[in-house]
Amino acid sequence: MDALDSSTLRTEQPVRLHRPAPARPRAASPWTTDAVLALIESPFMALVQRAHAVHRAHFPEGDVELASLLSVKTGGCPEDCGYCPQSVHHDTGVKAGKLMALPEVLVAAQAAKDAGASRFCMGAAWRSPNDRDVEKVAELVRGVRGLGLETCATLGMLEPQQAERLAEAGLDFYNHNLDSAPDFYGDIIGTRDYQDRLDTLARVRDAGIRVCCGGIVGMGETRRQRAGLIAELAALDPAPESVPVNNLVRVEGTPLAGQAPLDPFEIVRVIAAARITMPAARVRLSAGRRELGDGIQALCFMAGANSIFYGDRLLVTGNPDVAADRALLARLDLPVAGAAAQEAAA
Numbered sequence: 207m208d209a210l211d212s213s214t215l216r217t218e219q220p221v222r223l224h225r226p227a228p229a230r231p232r233a234a235s236p237w238t239t240d241a242v243l244a245l246i247e248s249p250f251m252a253l254v255q256r257a258h259a260v261h262r263a264h265f266p267e268g269d270v271e272l273a274s275l276l277s278v279k280t281g282g283c284p285e286d287c288g289y290c291p292q293s294v295h296h297d298t299g300v301k302a303g304k305l306m307a308l309p310e311v312l313v314a315a316q317a318a319k320d321a322g323a324s325r326f327c328m329g330a331a332w333r334s335p336n337d338r339d340v341e342k343v344a345e346l347v348r349g350v351r352g353l354g355l356e357t358c359a360t361l362g363m364l365e366p367q368q369a370e371r372l373a374e375a376g377l378d379f380y381n382h383n384l385d386s387a388p389d390f391y392g393d394i395i396g397t398r399d400y401q402d403r404l405d406t407l408a409r410v411r412d413a414g415i416r417v418c419c420g421g422i423v424g425m426g427e428t429r430r431q432r433a434g435l436i437a438e439l440a441a442l443d444p445a446p447e448s449v450p451v452n453n454l455v456r457v458e459g460t461p462l463a464g465q466a467p468l469d470p471f472e473i474v475r476v477i478a479a480a481r482i483t484m485p486a487a488r489v490r491l492s493a494g495r496r497e498l499g500d501g502i503q504a505l506c507f508m509a510g511a512n513s514i515f516y517g518d519r520l521l522v523t524g525n526p527d528v529a530a531d532r533a534l535l536a537r538l539d540l541p542v543a544g545a546a547a548q549e550a551a552a
């Protein structure tokens with residue numbers, strides 16, 4: 207990864223991978239792209255103050271949810287997502303593995319719980335799972351739930367009956383990101399389109415699973431396109447219960463490895479916009495926290511972030527270590543959400 211260099215803090219020049227997709231007509235929502243852009247462009251302190259007020263009104267306890275990630279099936283993915291180290295299209299040195307077995311997953315889940323996590327998210331580098339894969343993941347979900355953790359899975363595109371099988375297994379959340387605004391998406395991903403993502407999200411909803419849906423910033427998108435992503439998320443009906451905001455992790459070998467880092471204050475603005483437009487959601491300050499530093503993370507919490515990925519690894523890249531995160535939350539007097547987290551802290 208590149209070091210943060212203040213001379214290249216923000217770029218509006220995308221690394222162009224694919225043909226740009228035309229803007230798609232969106233469902234009626236009070237949060238148009240223009241309205242979200244106006245929010246993001248409002249004076250920084252006023253924006254953070256407004257977001258903080260919304261946050262306190264909807265989350266009076268001010269707690270932070272700790273979600274741990276495990277890559278249960280790593281690498282070898284046929285999709286060409288320009289940011290992703292697990293795509294076969296990019297030479298990143300990530301080796302393809304098989305789906306992990308239940309006992310191994312339970313060891314990792316128990317360790318996450320012991321460290322204080324309340325949610326355990328299992329990620330698989332699939333375009334879409336086959337039915338046998340879904341049955342195996344359903345077993346993992348049952349096992350992890352049995353440990354008293356909330357479960358989340360992110361497995362790619364789902365068919366309706368696959369979403370139903372996961373719901374029957376008790377899956378609490380399904381993560382499937384819109385990733386970008388529709389008019390930037392084609393620059394980043396060529397092997398499936400925006401509507402595919404919306405279709406999977408609808409199937410997850412119809413099956414009764416709560417939705418975790420967000421995106422990535424820092425891929426070379428414009429500010430307007432960041433606003434477009436937030437507008438799309440806020441237009442989902444109902445809005446997602448969890449909204450991960452990922453700061454691009456620039457991985458050597460991916461087409462976006464050379465992307466200049468985004469101004470970290472811009473990430474705070476995006477978090478604030480997510481909080482104001484989706485007031486009841488857990489807004490997760492997700493990948494890319496290692497580059498942000500404690501001060502920017504504190505501003506993100508102020509602006510309404512109330513969840514983080516917790517644990518030394520994300521899927522295949524690193525994350526701040528557990529001790530550093532616990533120390534940061536303690537220094538900021540931020541309580542952790544959930545009984546397990548409180549026990550681990552004691």
Ligand code: SAM
Pocket residue numbers: 283289290291329330331332333360361362363381382383385421422452453454455456457493494521
């Ligand atoms: N294959 C499934 C899919 O794409 O839906 C699930 C796993 S995929 C790794 C889940 C999400 O991780 C992506 O949608 C993207 O938002 C995020 N992600 C992947 N690589 C990233 C990176 N280098 N930086 C930030 N976020 C990333």
Ligand code: DTB
Pocket residue numbers: 275291327329360381383420421450451452455492493520521522523524
């Ligand atoms: C999400 O929005 N971010 C997570 C999770 N959902 C699955 C993944 C981040 C991946 C970061 C790069 C990596 O380690 O592969």
Ligand code: SF4
Pocket residue numbers: 283284285286287290291292293330331332333362
């Ligand atoms: Fe595959 Fe998901 Fe990575 Fe895209 S983001 S290449 S679908 S693992």
